[in-house]
Amino acid sequence: MASTLSRLGNWFNERAPGFMPMYRKHMTEYYAPKNFNLWYYFGSLALLVLVNQIVTGIFLTMNYKTSAAEAFNSVEYIMRDVEWGWLIRYMHSTGASLFFVVVFLHMFRGIMYGSFKKPRELVWILGMLIFLVLMAEAFMGYVLPWGNMSFWGAKVIISLFGTIPFIGDTLVQWIMGDYLPADSTLNRFFALHVIALPLVLLLLVVLHLAALHEVGSNNPDGVDVKHGPKGNRWSPDKPKDAIPFHPYYTVKDSFGVGFFLMIAAFIIFFAPTFGGWFLEHDNFTPANNLVTPSHIKPSWYFTPFYAILRMIPSFFGTAIWGVIGMFGAILLLALLPWLDQGAVRSVRYRGMGYRIALGVLVVSFLALGLVGAGVTAELIPAWFPGADVTTVENAFGRLMVLGYFGFFVFVWIYTRFGFEKTKPVPERVTMHD
Amino acid sequence: MANEEVVDHGRRRFLTTTTAVVGGVGVVAAIVPFIKSWEPSARAKAAGAPVTVDISAIDAGQKVTFAWRSLPVFVVNRTPAQLAQLKGLAPRLLDPDSSDTAQQPDFAKNETRSIKPEWLVIIGLCTHLGCVPDFVPDIKPEPFDANWKGGFYCPCHKSRYDLSGRVFSGVPAPKNLAVPKYHFIDDTHIQIGVDPEGKS
Amino acid sequence: MIKRYLSSLALALGLAVAAAPALAAEDGEDLPPSGANVYDQASLQRGARLFFNYCVGCHSLKYVRYSRLAADLGLSEDEVMKNLNFTGAKFGETVVSHMPAEDAKGWFGKEPPDLTLEARAKGSDFIYNYLNSFYLDPSRPVGWNNTVFPNASMPNPLWELQGLQVAVHPEGKAGADAPVEKLELHTKGSMSPEEFQAATRDLTAFLEYTAEPAALERQSIGVWVLLFLAGLTFLLYLLKHEYWKDVHEHH
Numbered sequence: 100m101a102s103t104l105s106r107l108g109n110w111f112n113e114r115a116p117g118f119m120p121m122y123r124k125h126m127t128e129y130y131a132p133k134n135f136n137l138w139y140y141f142g143s144l145a146l147l148v149l150v151n152q153i154v155t156g157i158f159l160t161m162n163y164k165t166s167a168a169e170a171f172n173s174v175e176y177i178m179r180d181v182e183w184g185w186l187i188r189y190m191h192s193t194g195a196s197l198f199f200v201v202v203f204l205h206m207f208r209g210i211m212y213g214s215f216k217k218p219r220e221l222v223w224i225l226g227m228l229i230f231l232v233l234m235a236e237a238f239m240g241y242v243l244p245w246g247n248m249s250f251w252g253a254k255v256i257i258s259l260f261g262t263i264p265f266i267g268d269t270l271v272q273w274i275m276g277d278y279l280p281a282d283s284t285l286n287r288f289f290a291l292h293v294i295a296l297p298l299v300l301l302l303l304v305v306l307h308l309a310a311l312h313e314v315g316s317n318n319p320d321g322v323d324v325k326h327g328p329k330g331n332r333w334s335p336d337k338p339k340d341a342i343p344f345h346p347y348y349t350v351k352d353s354f355g356v357g358f359f360l361m362i363a364a365f366i367i368f369f370a371p372t373f374g375g376w377f378l379e380h381d382n383f384t385p386a387n388n389l390v391t392p393s394h395i396k397p398s399w400y401f402t403p404f405y406a407i408l409r410m411i412p413s414f415f416g417t418a419i420w421g422v423i424g425m426f427g428a429i430l431l432l433a434l435l436p437w438l439d440q441g442a443v444r445s446v447r448y449r450g451m452g453y454r455i456a457l458g459v460l461v462v463s464f465l466a467l468g469l470v471g472a473g474v475t476a477e478l479i480p481a482w483f484p485g486a487d488v489t490t491v492e493n494a495f496g497r498l499m500v501l502g503y504f505g506f507f508v509f510v511w512i513y514t515r516f517g518f519e520k521t522k523p524v525p526e527r528v529t530m531h532d
Numbered sequence: 533m534a535n536e537e538v539v540d541h542g543r544r545r546f547l548t549t550t551t552a553v554v555g556g557v558g559v560v561a562a563i564v565p566f567i568k569s570w571e572p573s574a575r576a577k578a579a580g581a582p583v584t585v586d587i588s589a590i591d592a593g594q595k596v597t598f599a600w601r602s603l604p605v606f607v608v609n610r611t612p613a614q615l616a617q618l619k620g621l622a623p624r625l626l627d628p629d630s631s632d633t634a635q636q637p638d639f640a641k642n643e644t645r646s647i648k649p650e651w652l653v654i655i656g657l658c659t660h661l662g663c664v665p666d667f668v669p670d671i672k673p674e675p676f677d678a679n680w681k682g683g684f685y686c687p688c689h690k691s692r693y694d695l696s697g698r699v700f701s702g703v704p705a706p707k708n709l710a711v712p713k714y715h716f717i718d719d720t721h722i723q724i725g726v727d728p729e730g731k732s
Numbered sequence: 733m734i735k736r737y738l739s740s741l742a743l744a745l746g747l748a749v750a751a752a753p754a755l756a757a758e759d760g761e762d763l764p765p766s767g768a769n770v771y772d773q774a775s776l777q778r779g780a781r782l783f784f785n786y787c788v789g790c791h792s793l794k795y796v797r798y799s800r801l802a803a804d805l806g807l808s809e810d811e812v813m814k815n816l817n818f819t820g821a822k823f824g825e826t827v828v829s830h831m832p833a834e835d836a837k838g839w840f841g842k843e844p845p846d847l848t849l850e851a852r853a854k855g856s857d858f859i860y861n862y863l864n865s866f867y868l869d870p871s872r873p874v875g876w877n878n879t880v881f882p883n884a885s886m887p888n889p890l891w892e893l894q895g896l897q898v899a900v901h902p903e904g905k906a907g908a909d910a911p912v913e914k915l916e917l918h919t920k921g922s923m924s925p926e927e928f929q930a931a932t933r934d935l936t937a938f939l940e941y942t943a944e945p946a947a948l949e950r951q952s953i954g955v956w957v958l959l960f961l962a963g964l965t966f967l968l969y970l971l972k973h974e975y976w977k978d979v980h981e982h983h
Contacts, residue, residue, distance in 0.1 A: 133979050158566055162573075175795045175849070178946065180574035183565035185946035332978065342979055350972045353551075357965030364961055368954020372852075383852035383943070530980075539978065547974055551967045558964055574797055578824025 125312055130334075130341035131348055132318035134528040138212070139316075140355035141205035147356055148198045149304065153297060155191040163243065165289045167282040170245035171385040189371040195237055196377045197363055199400035202230060210435065211457065213444025214317040220436040222314065225307040227433040232300050237400065239292040245285060246382030247392050253280040253288075255395065259408070262419040279388055315341075320528045321444025327527055340528045394473055402471025403464050404428055407503070409471070410496040424500070431507045438507055441514040443521040450519035456509045463502030470496040582725030584717060587651070595667040597656060600724045604656040604664055605712060607722070614695050615650065617671060617681040618643050621694050626701045627708055635659075636711035639728055645696040645711055653714045653722065654697045656684075660705040663688035669695070684709065763880070766860030768937035770947055776805050779938025782931060784816040786889045790836065790844040793827035796942050801827075804945055840874065840885045851943035856936050863890065863932040867897040867915050879912050894928045895921030 112119055162181050164173035177184035206226070209215050215223035242253045257274050261267040276283030315325060324338040331339050342348075372378040376399050381392035397405045404425045411421040431438070443449050446457060469475050475495060479488045513519050572580065580601040587607055590596050595608045622628040630641045639647055646652050656664050665684035674680040676690060684693040692700040697709030715728040769775060780801065783793075798821065802812040809823055817823075819830050833843050851859060862880045866888035869877035877899075878884040888894065896919040901910040923931060941948065 154566075158569060161569070172795075176573070176575065178944070179795055179800070180797075182568045182571050182573065184569060184573075185944075185950070186565050187569060346975055347979060350968070350975050354965065354968040354972045357961060357968045361958060361961045361965060364954065364957045368950050368957060371950075380853055380855065383849040540974070544974055547967070547971045551964070551971050554964050554967055558960060561960075574800060574824075578797060578799065578822070581822065581824045 125308075126345040126349070127343050128334075129312055129344040130324075130337045131316045131344050132322075132324045132338075132528055133340055133342045133347075134318050134320060134530050135316075135348070135351070136319050136531070138204070138208035138319070140352065140359070141201045141208060143352040144201045144355060144359050145198065145205055146304070147359070148194050148201060149300070151190060151194045152198065155187050155194065156293060156297075158187050159191055160293055165243075165286055167245060167285055167386070170243060170285060174244045186367070189367045192378055193363060193366050193371060193373075195240060196373070196398075196400065197359075197366075198233065199237070201359075202233065203400075206230065206432070207461070210460075211446045212317055212319055213321050213439075213441075213446075213449075215436045216439070216444050217436070218314045219311070219317060222307060222310045223436055224433060225303055225310055227429070229300065229303045229307060231429065232296055232303060234401070236292060236296040236300060237398065239288040239296070241398055242280070242285065242288050243292060244382060245386045246379075247384045247387050247390070248379050248382035248395070250280055250386035250388065251391050251395050252397055253284060256397070257284075259422050259425075262417060262422050264417065264419065280386075317444065318528055319445060320447060320525060322524065322526075322528050324528060396471060396473050399468065399472055402469075403467040403503075404471070406467040406471035406496055407500055410467075410493065410500045424504075428503060431504070435507070435510075438511045439514055440511070441519050441521070443519075443524055445524075448522040448524045450513070450521055452513050453510065453519060456506050456513070459502045460506040463499040463506070466499040467496065467503065470499065580725075582723050584721055584723045586721055588720035592650075593669055595669070598724065600712065603712075605724055606652070606654050606656040606667065608652040608654075608667070608669075608695070610644075610650045610652055610695055612650075613671070614669065614682050615644065618694060618696055621681060621698070624700055625694065625698045626706075628698060630698070630708060632707055634710075635708045637713055637727060640711040643696065645698070645708070647714075647716060647728065651722075652696060653711060653724065655710045655712055657710070658686040658688065658691055658705055659699065659707040659709065660686065660689055660691050660703075665691070665693065665709075763855075763857040763861045766856045766933060766936045768856050768860060768933050768940055770937050770940045772937065773806050775934045775937045776941050777807065778931070779934035779936070779941075780805060780816060782890075782935045783938055784818065787847065787935075788818070788827060788829055790829055790831050790886075790889075791847045792829040793848045793942050794846050795848040796827050796945075797824055798822075798827065799824045800945060804941065804948055842885055844886070847939060847942070849943050851936070851940040856940045859939055860932055860936040863935065864894075864929065865897075865915065866891070866894075867899045867912070868918070869899065879915065890928070890932070891921065893921050893923045893931060894925075895919050 159177065162173060162177045162184065164170055174188070177188050179185075181187075209223060209226070238252070238256060242249045257271055257280065260274060261271040263270060272278065274284070275281065276287065318324070322340075324340040328339040329336055331337055331341065333343055366373060366377070372380075379398075381394065384392075396402065407428050408421040408425040411424045413420060441449065441453065446454060466475075470492065475492050476488055479486065479491045483491055583598065583600050585598045585607065587596070587609070590607060590609045592609050592611045593614070595606050598605045598607060627635075630636055630645055633641070636645055644650075644652070645654070658665050663686050665686040668674060668680070668685045669682045670680075671682050672680060674685070676685060677692060682695050684695075684697065686692070686705065689704045691703040691705035693705070693709055694700070697711070699705045699708050712724055713727045714722050714724045715726055716722050798812050798817055799809075801807070801816070802809055802823075807816075813823060819828065821828065829844070831844065836843050858880065862878060862884075865879040865881075866876055867879070868875060871877075872883065874885065874887045876884070876887040878886075879899075895917050897915040898918040899912040900914050900916050902913050917925065921928065
């Protein structure tokens with residue numbers, strides 16, 4: 100048995116001599132800092148969710164009908180007539196939301212520990228591209244069930260392009276291929292959602308990982324393990340504070356996967372709509388071009404950006420400022436490696452000003468999410484009886500927009516002009532358990 | 533350098549194997565719903581449900597085709613003259629006694645291959661490559677058979693069957709035409725897809 | 733190690749708790765709870781009987797097959813075909829009302845909507861309260877109005893059971909535009925108010941079932957999946973702990 104296996108291995112190595120070194124480079128001889136904490140689970144989890152989306156997505160296409168007349172019915176057909184179709188569909192819809200949960204936390208980890216800083220700018224930029232493609236992918240997937248929220252979501256998001264001066268109206272019609280979201284829109288979104296964007300996404304993920312493995316992972320201390328002492332029990336010339344990815348991080352990430360799957364399974368089996376956040380009530384009504392749902396809002400993962408769009412008023416006769424603000428919010432994130440010029444990576448050793456600013460960023464982002472989802476509009480009458488809801492909401496929302504953009508402005512000034520008083524960074528990584 | 537002896541290899545191997553096996557069971561269990569999703573859906577099953585057809589308008593010597601599970605089902609009202617030909621044909625047939633049990637339910641394992649002698653209920657798909665045979669009922673010489681006693685003729689590869697759907701020797705088709713499950717609800721209605729005992 | 737996982741668990745629980753009020757807020761309207769129980773098979777059977785006696789004349793359940801109803805509600809084919817199926821549809825077919833769409837538009841101003849997904853689109857509480865909130869309103873085209881869904885174009889289909897309700901307006905106000913303070917039973921129906929509430933609760937449970945038939949099986953499967961995953965995660969924890977001894981002793 101063993102000799103058969105080794106003979107097979109030899110056979111393979113002779114014909115593909117590059118594969119084993121590649122496996123070693125990325126697994127057994129990829130040395131990662133040994134002090135990863137909870138925040139470092141989300142990268143591998145994002146990969147897991149991506150696989151889930153691809154597999155369940157492929158099976159959904161086997162019964163989904165790409166036409167405005169049939170799409171809604173075919174989703175209910177999957178939910179009822181196809182054996183286990185409901186499970187496959189819930190795995191896909193829950194996976195979509197959890198993808199964003201995981202990716203948001205993964206991004207926040209990068210900001211918190213300065214993982215975007217030199218020499219990992221390329222990793223960060225590729226990650227931001229993944230995020231952009233993921234948003235496009237999610238939006239188009241959201242349109243496919245052709246419920247009333249799908250329809251009006253498509254209408255509103257596509258209309259954003261209408262604010263672009265001169266070409267806006269033509270562009271909107273070109274994207275839809277009609278005068279309203281219609282059969283042609285659904286068909287092209289389907290093509291993009293199931294093949295074009297997933298291919299781009301996979302390519303970007305491979306590049307993101309390849310770029311990471313070139314420079315090595317950062318860690319919660321932001322310490323460069325490569326520049327520290329050498330020699331560990333696995334290799335005499337590898338960093339002392341690093342451990343082989345396999346088996347140590349494969350078993351650790353597997354444990355994370357187990358824990359994550361429990362949360363995912365709980366949602367899939369016990370709360371698949373998640374109270375209307377993952378699958379919205381109004382999307383169980385077929386698309387109707389004559390009736391807009393009364394609570395129109397995007398999926399929860401778009402709400403912070405949607406709130407920025409809504410909170411920025413139009414002036415000079417155009418609504419493009421909100422659109423610029425919304426895309427600017429993402430662009431600023433991508434530019435973070437150049438805005439943040441502080442020498443210290445990890446928040447653990449950064450100045451008090453940075454820590455407070457980071458807190459403001461998180462609070463503003465979450466608060467904008469609530470504004471975008473319409474939660475604040477519901478809470479304001481209870482908290483401020485008699486107040487004008489729009490006035491209070493706009494004041495609050497604009498404050499939060501200020502908080503979000505303020506973070507980037509503050510960090511640039513704070514680090515560019517030497518205001519930051521950092522703490523001493525330890526020579527070696529620290530373990531906290 | 534840590535001491536290699538500290539590592540409990542037995543425990544590691546045991547835990548790795550146990551986790552791999554349990555994880556493998558989980559993966560297999562997760563695959564099952566995906567495999568099962570390929571089975572006929574509730575809609576396909578509903579479309580394939582037994583169908584009840586009215587045969588009162590089929591005159592003697594006539595054939596009418598009904599659809600059951602998308603298959604063409606021939607119902608033929610055979611005349612006494614046509615039935616009289618069946619016995620004499622036996623030497624020219626491949627399986628005159630319907631001994632291939634897969635081709636008909638037990639109730640049709642007789643010379644007329646039917647419940648009531650005059651009523652032939654049969655799936656109209658040639659057992660060679662699945663073409664729909666022509667119904668050629670008249671007892672008269674035909675271009676493909678000078679001694680024709682009435683039956684079915686497949687235009688694709690010239691297979692011939694008698695009026696009980698029994699295949700002739702020396703033609704490409706290897707088996708008699710299949711008889712579906714069916715039963716008489718009353719004298720003018722039959723239900724296709726259900727045995728006379730009521731089992732579907 | 734353990735401490736960190738406990739803290740992560742606490743974080744997850746904290747997020748769940750923090751999300752709870754937001755989740756509750758999502759349902760919006762402050763309607764009294766329906767109390768419908770989709771896992772009560774007897775209630776579903778009674779609800780089905782009500783639906784097929786009073787609703788199917790106008791409303792379809794176009795995604796619901798009679799055969800699936802029989803299987804999920806614990807009824808035989810004969811029971812479903814005799815007691816519930818009045819349209820002559822086959823056992824495997826879906827529940828489609830025979831009302832011609834054009835006639836309906838003429839009578840009610842619009843086509844009666846399909847109700848299969850009503851409970852998912854509007855919520856069970858809405859359905860239950862809607863069914864209990866019809867009142868006579870001569871100013872409306874069909875003579876009925878509803879406090880939960882004002883100016884609904886539908887008459888009360890269950891009036892024989894409930895009786896006739898009328899609106900009570902606050903002192904000094906009257907007429908079609910006056911606010912409704914409460915509803916009062918004007919003429920008794922064949923059921924007492926309590927019986928009628930129970931009946932509408934059954935009907936609500938039935939519509940909750942039609943909106944998501946998978947709900948009946950999903951939770952019981954979910955329990956096993958979670959138990960399995962808990963075991964697997966525990967094993968993975970032991971495995972991780974075992975391998976990481978290398979890292980920790982080294983440290």
